[in-house]
Amino acid sequence: MSAFHRIAATIFLGVIFSSVSFGKAVDFERQIQPFLEKKCYRCHDEEKVKGELRLDSPEGILAGGEYGDILIPGDPNESSIYLLTTYPKDDPDYMPQKGKGLTKSEQSLLKIWIEEGATFGEGFVHVPEPKVKAKFEEADPSTERNYMITGEAVEIVARLRESGIQVDTVNHDSSLFEVSYTYADRVAGSFDFETLGALKDSLVKLTLARTEVSSEDLSTIAGFARIEFLDLSRTSVGDDALGHVAKLENLKYLNLRDTSVTDEGLKKLAGLKQLEKVYLWGSAVTASGAKRLEKSLSGAEVNVGSELRAPRRAGQRNS
Ligand code: HEC
Structure with missing residues (x-):
């Protein structure tokens, strides 16, 4: 040596x-x-x-x-x-x-x-x-981004925010919106996407993670054709929901972690040619189901995280 x-x-x-x-x-x-x-x-x-x-x-x-x-x-x-x-x-x-x-x-x-x-x-x-x-010190979104919201959207955004729904304009583009229901007030019954519908032509990012959204509620979302990013992680949505999701032709990113979707449901996404990333940890999708989707979508990354399991959530543990 x-x-x-x-x-x-x-x-x-x-x-x-x-x-x-x-x-x-x-x-x-x-x-x-x-x-x-x-x-x-x-x-x-x-x-x-x-x-x-x-x-x-x-x-x-x-x-x-x-x-x-x-x-x-x-x-x-x-x-x-x-x-x-x-x-x-x-x-x-x-x-x-x-x-x-x-x-x-x-x-x-x-x-x-x-x-x-x-x-x-x-x-x-x-x-x-x-x-x-x-x-x-983090940027305060209320001062940083608010000024960009103009015209009719002002009132709609105000109404959404009243129920705790987070609405922001997308970085670098003040005419596009991202919306998150994750921290919104929980309302009993079905999700009301009516107010949101007024923004549908400029809605590119929608987060419903950890909400009580159901597969049925998502039928409205299917008409929000501009959506590129959809986070449904840790919701109770299953294969039914994917029929609606399959209509989002511009979808690039889909998070289905800790949902009950299966290989069967995943097949419905095969026509989403823009899809780049799908996350499926903690779902019922198998590695071969994920591979199959990857094959039909050239260039997409379909992640089942075979080694990593999603963290156990309190709700699941106690039930
Ligand atoms: C810039 C801010 C920021 C930094 C830095 C940050 N976190 Fe977080 N963290 C958050 C936010 C916001 C949440 C809540 C996210 C949510 O509820 O979706 C969170 C949630 C979490 C949770 C989940 C809590 C729960 O009950 O499920 C864990 C675990 C966590 N963070 C770990 C870490 C660790 C470990 C680090 C450092 C390596 C870290 N975080 C650094 C912002 C941050």
Whole structure:
């Protein structure tokens, strides 16, 4: 072995030993907490509690978020604190939602830490570092984008927003809209897309994730032909819904994670030639069903995530 190789090997082993430390448990305080602080606290601490989740203390991590537990000791693939960091970066659920993602070695430390039982070390109490706040200040959408909404749309948008529906113009194009029902007030009964219908010729992005939308409700959506992006993840929609979705000729991106769609339903999408990405983790679609759709749509990526399972949600766990 040359001197160079010896040095290279030493460095290589050094990196492995210091990051994964064989035979020694991953140390939360030393190996996990620092990257959580750098990459997650800006949205998950005392000041910003996105997803009703705090990651800046063991208590916060153990308390979980909006959907319940985020950490299942021993089971990284059921722990959204790990799993969401491994999603593709353009997935709407990918964490961190903004800023630098976890490196491969940070991901693997987090995974091993969870596999080993996710202990925090005795008496671990984290004292947060003072932050440079301005640097991380997020743009306020109400001042940033509102001014672009003009004409008839102003009133329609106001009406939608009254029920908690989020409406924004799409980056760089003030005549196109993106709408999310995810945080809207829950109304009993069927979804009312009537008001939204007034925007249908400029609606390109629609998020219905985690709402109570039904397959039937989606028959209205089928007439919103401009939609390019549709997120139906974690809803109860099944194969019936895909008949309606199949009418969205401009659809590029479809998220069906944690729905009950099957290979049979997926066949209905074969005519959507614009489709680029379909996410199916946690659905009943098989790898071969996904492959079949990929074949009929040249260039599309149909993702069933054979290795990754969707995080278990509180609702499912308790039922
Ligand atoms: C720029 C802001 C931002 C950053 C940075 C960020 N998150 Fe989030 N996070 C969010 C938002 C917003 C939600 C709620 C999303 C939703 O409900 O759809 C969320 C939700 C979550 C949830 C789900 C909570 C639940 O109950 O299901 C987990 C887990 C999570 N984040 C982990 C992380 C981790 C780990 C990091 C760092 C690697 C991180 N986040 C960084 C904004 C952020």
